[in-house]
Amino acid sequence: MTTQSARTPSDAKEKKVWDVAVIGGGAAGMMAAGVAAAAGASVVLLEKNPGLGKKLLITGGGRCNVTNAEFDTRVLLAKFNSRGKKTDQFLFSPFAKHGVEETLAFFNDRGMPTKIEANKRVFPESNSAQSVWDVLNTYIEEGRVKVIPGIKVLNIAQKDGHISYVELANQQRVLAHSYIFATGGKSRPETGSTGDGFDWLRVLGHEVKEPDASLVPLTLKDSWTKALAGVSLPSIALTMLQNNKKYGKRTGGMVFTHQGISGPAVLNSSNDVGELLKYGPVSLSLDLLPGIALDALDVQLRASFEEDSNKKVRNVVSKIIPASLADVVFEKLEMNGDMPCHTVNRAQRIALGHTIKGIEMNVHGLLGVEKAIVTSGGVVLTEIDFRSMRSKLIDNLFVVGDLLNIDRPSGGYSLQLCWTTGTVAGLSAAEAAKAHKTH
Ligand SMILES: Cc1cc2nc3c(=O)[nH]c(=O)nc-3n(C[C@H](O)[C@H](O)[C@H](O)COP(=O)(O)OP(=O)(O)OC[C@H]3O[C@@H](n4cnc5c(N)ncnc54)[C@H](O)[C@@H]3O)c2cc1C
Numbered sequence: 001m002t003t004q005s006a007r008t009p010s011d012a013k014e015k016k017v018w019d020v021a022v023i024g025g026g027a028a029g030m031m032a033a034g035v036a037a038a039a040g041a042s043v044v045l046l047e048k049n050p051g052l053g054k055k056l057l058i059t060g061g062g063r064c065n066v067t068n069a070e071f072d073t074r075v076l077l078a079k080f081n082s083r084g085k086k087t088d089q090f091l092f093s094p095f096a097k098h099g100v101e102e103t104l105a106f107f108n109d110r111g112m113p114t115k116i117e118a119n120k121r122v123f124p125e126s127n128s129a130q131s132v133w134d135v136l137n138t139y140i141e142e143g144r145v146k147v148i149p150g151i152k153v154l155n156i157a158q159k160d161g162h163i164s165y166v167e168l169a170n171q172q173r174v175l176a177h178s179y180i181f182a183t184g185g186k187s188r189p190e191t192g193s194t195g196d197g198f199d200w201l202r203v204l205g206h207e208v209k210e211p212d213a214s215l216v217p218l219t220l221k222d223s224w225t226k227a228l229a230g231v232s233l234p235s236i237a238l239t240m241l242q243n244n245k246k247y248g249k250r251t252g253g254m255v256f257t258h259q260g261i262s263g264p265a266v267l268n269s270s271n272d273v274g275e276l277l278k279y280g281p282v283s284l285s286l287d288l289l290p291g292i293a294l295d296a297l298d299v300q301l302r303a304s305f306e307e308d309s310n311k312k313v314r315n316v317v318s319k320i321i322p323a324s325l326a327d328v329v330f331e332k333l334e335m336n337g338d339m340p341c342h343t344v345n346r347a348q349r350i351a352l353g354h355t356i357k358g359i360e361m362n363v364h365g366l367l368g369v370e371k372a373i374v375t376s377g378g379v380v381l382t383e384i385d386f387r388s389m390r391s392k393l394i395d396n397l398f399v400v401g402d403l404l405n406i407d408r409p410s411g412g413y414s415l416q417l418c419w420t421t422g423t424v425a426g427l428s429a430a431e432a433a434k435a436h437k438t439h
Helices: 027-038 056-062 073-077 088-097 100-109 129-142 196-203 223-228 264-277 294-307 313-317 323-333 346-356 413-438
Strands: 017-023 043-047 114-116 121-124 146-149 153-159 162-168 173-181 208-215 218-220 232-242 245-256 260-262 283-287 359-366 374-379 397-399
Touching: 017 027, 017 413, 027 043, 027 056, 027 129, 027 173, 027 413, 043 173, 056 129, 073 088, 088 413, 100 114, 100 129, 100 413, 121 129, 153 173, 153 196, 173 196, 173 413, 196 208, 196 374, 208 264, 218 264, 223 323, 232 264, 245 264, 260 264, 260 359, 264 359, 294 313, 294 346, 313 323, 323 346, 323 359, 397 413
Parallel strands: 017 043, 017 173, 043 146, 173 397
Antiparallel strands: 114 121, 153 162, 162 173, 208 374, 218 260, 218 359, 232 245, 232 283, 245 260, 283 359
16 A cells, blocks of 8 residues: 555545545444444445454354453553553543443443353343444444445545545545544454555554564464364463463463364463463463362362262263363373272372363464454554544544554453444544534
């Protein structure tokens, strides 16, 4: 992409001047377009895919973790950072205007009930990301947003710190008073997020940190994990280790994949694992029962073995942990799972407990940016006025969603950031257009 010096509007093939042009019809762009239209602006939404919200539809494994039910804004904002630095001073203002409560009200009031699951993750009651998409789509239809799908925005024309028009791949120009960039980051490019907005922002003079995988699945060296592909563990703990030293623990869900492991606990450890890998091999200790201490587990195993003394130890252990993992535990211990429980001695039982609470896995690496859930990187925060999401360099430009250099864990925080920044930008862009027209 290149920016071009502005030609006069009389050259333009498309003469209509919209109040607001939103580029990118993902979560943040759909929200921004709907809000701007609801505020009375004429809005055009430009999306290169044939349909809107392709990534939104695959969020949360197709269930869409729509936000995180943390209502204490300070606690919520502590989850966000920009390359390790706090972001409260930027995010407090937009979150005061549209935070978690407003997000829940937005979707609930539009006929999408929600439910709260572990770690305050909020999902639609329907368990379907389609419900979220439907609400947003109805919202933009009600606002009579003009959606132009299936055509890529190629160029941004700017003059003297002001965008004059954007040019589509079919050479059509789209003119507007305000422009909202909502083209997302670089993760999962097959959904349309190919980093175009980063290039435009750079050419417009913004500093953009190089995108880097932030929440990514891990690949493992251990071949035994391959047979478990698809096995999901809803509540485990993972401790990161290097040279026998512990480097933090993450709890939550985990799923075995063909290449290794994924799921919230894994994604949330990927940043740290990536850092540690720079210094040498990293291993993970998988605790299958983080809610029960080792001593208590031993008591439980002893009681179970006494109760089912003639049963095979494998069958009894499989009542406590998934059967496929029980096989792994016995293999690791080189213990015969077919032995009757009454023949298991104390040392074997204690070793069982230790292994259930600490299966070793060895990290091979991180899957690349293209497989990331979120990419870190983006426009530096000091160059955006977060009260409006307006660029401090380009007076009619607003920037939202994954284009911002903000890291956050898995848990609904990414989409909340889209709802918040999309809403604030939509309102501000509509207001700016109104002000421009009345002058
Ligand atoms: C597999 C997966 C699961 C996830 N699950 C969750 C979850 O459950 N909860 C959560 O909070 N977050 C989740 N995330 C993160 C979340 O999806 C993103 O943070 C969010 O979608 C970012 O929204 P966005 O609008 O900024 O960008 P995107 O959703 O990336 O949308 C950008 C849009 O811009 C369009 N575009 C790009 N370039 C152009 C161009 N040149 N011209 C026209 N259009 C263009 C793209 O086609 C795309 O539609 C998940 C991410 C992934 C990959």
